[in-house]
Structure formats: structure tokens, C-alpha cells
Amino acid sequence: MTAVYGEASWFCCGAAWGPCGSAGGGACGDCSSSRHQHAWPTVSAACTSITNPGACGVSLTQRGCGFVHYVTNLCNGKEVSSAIADCGPNTHLFCGEKTCCGSSCGTNRLIDLTASAFSAIAGLSNGLIPVKINTVA
Amino acid sequence: MTPQVDRRQFLTRAALGGVTIVGATALGSLAPEAAFGAAGPAVAPGGVDPAFAEGRITAIAGSMLLTAGSDGTLNRIQTTSGTSVWKLTPAGLGDVRIGDGLYARGVRMPDGSLAADALWVNIVSLDAHVVSLASDRVHLDHHGSRLVGHVVPNVSAAVYNGTPAVTDLSMVPVGGHVHVVGAWRPDTTEIDVSTVYAKV
Numbered sequence: 434m435t436a437v438y439g440e441a442s443w444f445c446c447g448a449a450w451g452p453c454g455s456a457g458g459g460a461c462g463d464c465s466s467s468r469h470q471h472a473w474p475t476v477s478a479a480c481t482s483i484t485n486p487g488a489c490g491v492s493l494t495q496r497g498c499g500f501v502h503y504v505t506n507l508c509n510g511k512e513v514s515s516a517i518a519d520c521g522p523n524t525h526l527f528c529g530e531k532t533c534c535g536s537s538c539g540t541n542r543l544i545d546l547t548a549s550a551f552s553a554i555a556g557l558s559n560g561l562i563p564v565k566i567n568t569v570a
Numbered sequence: 571m572t573p574q575v576d577r578r579q580f581l582t583r584a585a586l587g588g589v590t591i592v593g594a595t596a597l598g599s600l601a602p603e604a605a606f607g608a609a610g611p612a613v614a615p616g617g618v619d620p621a622f623a624e625g626r627i628t629a630i631a632g633s634m635l636l637t638a639g640s641d642g643t644l645n646r647i648q649t650t651s652g653t654s655v656w657k658l659t660p661a662g663l664g665d666v667r668i669g670d671g672l673y674a675r676g677v678r679m680p681d682g683s684l685a686a687d688a689l690w691v692n693i694v695s696l697d698a699h700v701v702s703l704a705s706d707r708v709h710l711d712h713h714g715s716r717l718v719g720h721v722v723p724n725v726s727a728a729v730y731n732g733t734p735a736v737t738d739l740s741m742v743p744v745g746g747h748v749h750v751v752g753a754w755r756p757d758t759t760e761i762d763v764s765t766v767y768a769k770v
Contacts, residue, residue, distance in 0.1 A: 527747065
């Protein structure tokens with residue numbers, strides 16, 4: 434696959450506290466903030482109809498639960514591998530949104546990482562980071 | 571020649587009591603942004619990260635935090651003067667309270683405790699719908715649950731269209747969707763806003 438570039442955030446996944454207390458196990462049933470997992474906008478046809486990345490002009494391959502992506506933080510080059518565990522983010526709600534580190538930018542919300550996966554490549558207080566998403570390391 | 575010690579080695583030694591913390595800042599910034607992601611053991615995709623912990627603080631014993639994970643996991647989190655703490659802003663261990671929620675990243679020690687490199691206390695990262703906006707608060711809908719976001723003077727900021735953060739939140743789009751990073755006020759449906767990411 435050709436790598437895709439976009440924005441990544443981190444999200445409520447699995448049992449948690451505070452406003453995340455109502456988060457469940459995600460579309461795949463086993464999502465947990467302590468695991469290296471992520472949400473992908475096209476995990477199923479039903480998911481795609483909700484997240485609708487096509488509305489932003491983005492075409493993403495449909496990939497199911499457990500599929501592994503390699504996500505690189507364009508701000509520092511750090512990479513984490515994680516497995517699909519949920520449907521999301523709602524890409525169409527943020528069409529055109531862009532995050533940059535210098536001249537390295539990611540446009541459109543394409544992936545939500547768990548807190549453990551995100552914190553392996555960025556501080557959690559960074560809400561959005563530009564990333565490269567690939568299927569190979 | 572002085573041997574090089576990276577942040578991970580330093581924290582491990584500090585947790586074991588084998589290093590004086592006087593030189594902590596020689597490692598660079600102690601801000602959370604500088605502390606994340608020190609090289610750790612490889613984690614299989616989908617696997618549990620042993621260098622990470624999540625939960626609510628049930629007890630504080632000196633520099634040790636005892637936490638109950640949301641999945642029932644109990645953790646002992648060892649802090650050192652090299653541990654960076656975020657609680658709405660960069661903070662100190664003295665700002666941490668029983669009942670706070672946290673995410674921690676560090677080094678898993680032989681006794682099972684986690685020597686903390688970074689703590690993010692009460693931090694939340696949410697996609698939300700903006701219901702209403704006032705000068706001192708923003709009302710949010712997060713997956714059908716209402717949430718009050720308090721605007722904290724000189725702290726809360728907005729990032730519009732990826733441009734540098736500003737303290738003026740007046741352009742946050744009412745009726746639109748935003749991403750919010752903030753600090754939960756424990757046992758409430760309220761947060762203090764750190765940053766609102768909005769497309770306007």
C-alpha cells in the first residue's frame with residue numbers, strides 16, 4: 434500500500450474513568466487503552482457509512498479487526514504498530530482539518546490511537562499529531 | 571569521560587535508589603512533551619503495553635502512587651523527581667490527589683512497579699459537538715452525554731485550522747464538532763479546557 438498521511442488523535446477505548454467511563458470494547462469488542470490498538474474509519478461497510486472519509490475526498494481500504502498499521506509521528510519520526518479494534522474517527526466531521534510540524538503536515542482525521550499507542554510516539558497532551566500510516570514498518 | 575545515561579536508564583536507577591536526582595535536568599526538559607516515548611520493550615500490535623498504566627489513584631504512599639485500573643488491574647507507580655507530570659498544565663507531584671485518574675508511561679521494574687517517566691493526570695481527549703459557548707465555559711455533547719468545559723484564563727487555548735494556539739476561544743463553532751484536550755474534575759461531568767481544536 435502507498436502510505437497515507439493524515440491526523441491522529443487518541444480516544445476513549447475500553448474500561449476507563451471520567452468522560453470515557455461509558456466507552457466500551459469498541460466495534461471489535463476488545464479495545465483497551467492499555468493495548469496498542471486503534472480505530473480505523475473503514476473497518477466495515479457500516480462503519481464507513483458513519484465515518485464517510487469519502488466526503489473529504491479520502492479513499493481508504495476497508496480493513497477488519499486486528500489488521501496492523503504502522504503509524505509514524507511526523508513531528509519526531511517515532512513509529513508504533515497497532516491493531517484495528519474500533520470504528521472511527523468520524524473523518525467527515527473534520528474534513529480539511531490540518532495539523533503540521535514545520536513543513537510536515539497531515540490533513541483529515543484518519544486514525545484514533547489508544548492512549549498507550551499514542552503515548553509511545555507523542556505526549557498525550559498533544560491532542561492531534563500529523564502521521565504517516567502504512568501497512569509495513 | 572562522563573558516561574551517557576539516557577532518560578530510561580536514569581529513571582530505572584532513580585527508582586532503584588541508585589542515582590542522585592540532582593542532575594535530572596541535565597537530561598533536558600522535564601515537561602511531559604519531552605518525556606514521552608523513551609525506548610522500551612517491543613509491544614506486539616494489539617498487545618498490552620507493559621510500560622503503560624491507567625487507572626485512578628487509591629492511595630499515595632510517599633513517592634508511590636497506588637492505582638486501580640479501570641479493567642481491575644492494580645498498579646504501583648513509582649515517581650521520582652525526574653517524573654514529568656501534566657495536570658492541565660505541567661505540574662508537580664504535590665498536585666496529584668487520591669481520586670485522580672491517570673495515564674502513566676515509564677519502565678516496568680523487576681518488582682512489578684512502574685517507574686514513571688510521565689504522568690498525565692485526569693487528562694481527556696474527546697471529540698465533541700459544541701452545544702453552546704460562553705466566555706467562561708463551553709457546553710459539549712460527547713457521545714450523547716453533556717459535558718461542561720471550563721475556560722481557564724491564561725491556560726485554555728484554541729487551535730483553529732492548525733494554526734498556532736491562541737487564548738481567544740470565541741471562534742469555537744457552536745453547532746460544530748471539535749476535538750478537546752482537557753483535565754477532568756474527578757467525579758463530575760466537567761473538565762478544564764486545555765486545548766480546543768476546531769475547524770472554522
